[in-house]
């Protein structure tokens with residue numbers, strides 16, 4: 366086993382990892398980006414980028430933004446939420462958001478990282494962390510091609526390896542909580558009635574998301590309680606339970622096999638390793654529920670915060686703790702809103718009530734959709750007046 370040295374080893378080339386690696390390389394760091402998959406790789410997702418993601422993509426570089434715009438014929442102008450009875454309400458964004466297959470989006474970011482000087486190695490699976498005097502000092506990873514294990518030493522390790530992050534598990538403190546849900550996602554052609562709106566249909570139990578991703582293809586995501594999935598929930602049969610979904614497409618128009626992921630509702634108590642030398646970003650740090658579609662924005666914005674803390678640490682020798690504080694400042698409101706909505710969709714009667722209120726108060730529907738799309742701070746919704754307006 367030979368040892369190789371880097372300023373930073375980033376584990377996972379999804380949006381969080383590629384964006385972090387790109388920003389670090391641009392700041393002059395020697396960066397190695399490892400992913401167990403070969404790109405383009407797919408990822409279960411509704412594939413809608415919340416509108417505020419556009420600003421982060423712009424900061425990642427005009428080339429990145431223009432590549433995403435060119436690859437994204439799908440443009441969403443708002444979200445429609447449909448209650449179990451079939452009653453729906455629309456909230457509009459202040460601007461539009463992109464929607465495109467993850468095979469394309471993630472490959473654009475991974476390629477941009479490589480162009481910025483990051484060394485990318487695919488089909489390399491990280492298995493262990495290595496420590497020096499209590500601080501993380503690298504990773505041990507296995508190459509799929511030949512089964513060889515290597516040690517990659519680094520001043521900082523970034524765990525950007527998603528929902529079931531091995532880096533987070535090795536650091537300890539991974540927390541899970543109810544409600545535990547499972548998702549099934551498919552690409553389906555010729556879905557009737559699809560517009561420039563994303564759709565969320567809440568049922569008893571679970572929910573379905575529709576996201577048009579251009580070229581006549583819609584991402585259909587079914588999210589159900591873990592227990593339901595264990596009882597053998599079947600994708601297309603389950604969709605018929607939702608009044609706003611049934612009859613709008615046929616299983617034979619599926620253009621990509623169904624992908625499954627979950628359970629979610631996992632987060633790490635500490636985004637920075639206790640003894641230093643490592644931090645977590647994206648789903649590896651925190652992922653509660655996909656209903657609000659904020660995961661990609663959080664991954665990209667988290668990458669900006671992580672890169673700033675790492676550059677500071679590499680240049681001044683400071684600890685990475687500023688990252689913990691920055692995440693708290695940036696995400697606390699978003700976490701509260703996301704968890705409130707994620708819990709509420711488990712109570713169909715409550716969703717029925719909220720949708721009825723929002724139909725009478727369209728300005729509140731816009732406010733809610735803009736806050737979950739990160740166009741407005743979550744604090745705009747988290748006031749007694751707005752919260753009372755949603756349910757009373």
Ligand SMILES: Cc1cc2nc3c(=O)[nH]c(=O)nc-3n(C[C@H](O)[C@H](O)[C@H](O)COP(=O)(O)OP(=O)(O)OC[C@H]3O[C@@H](n4cnc5c(N)ncnc54)[C@H](O)[C@@H]3O)c2cc1C
Pocket residue numbers: 376377378379380381382399400401402406408409410411412413414415489490491492525526527528530531548549550576586626646647648649652655658659660661662664
């Ligand atoms: C059903 C569903 C629908 C969703 N819909 C939306 C949506 O519409 N909009 C939105 O913004 N968010 C959505 N999300 C959330 C979004 O998909 C995630 O938040 C986002 O992908 C997080 O990015 P990431 O880079 O942290 O992780 P990922 O995208 O999961 O990337 C992690 C990478 O790490 C690699 N990896 C994993 N383990 C290892 C290892 N041991 N060694 C090396 N590499 C490893 C993987 O191969 C992968 O490439 C949805 C999620 C689900 C489940």
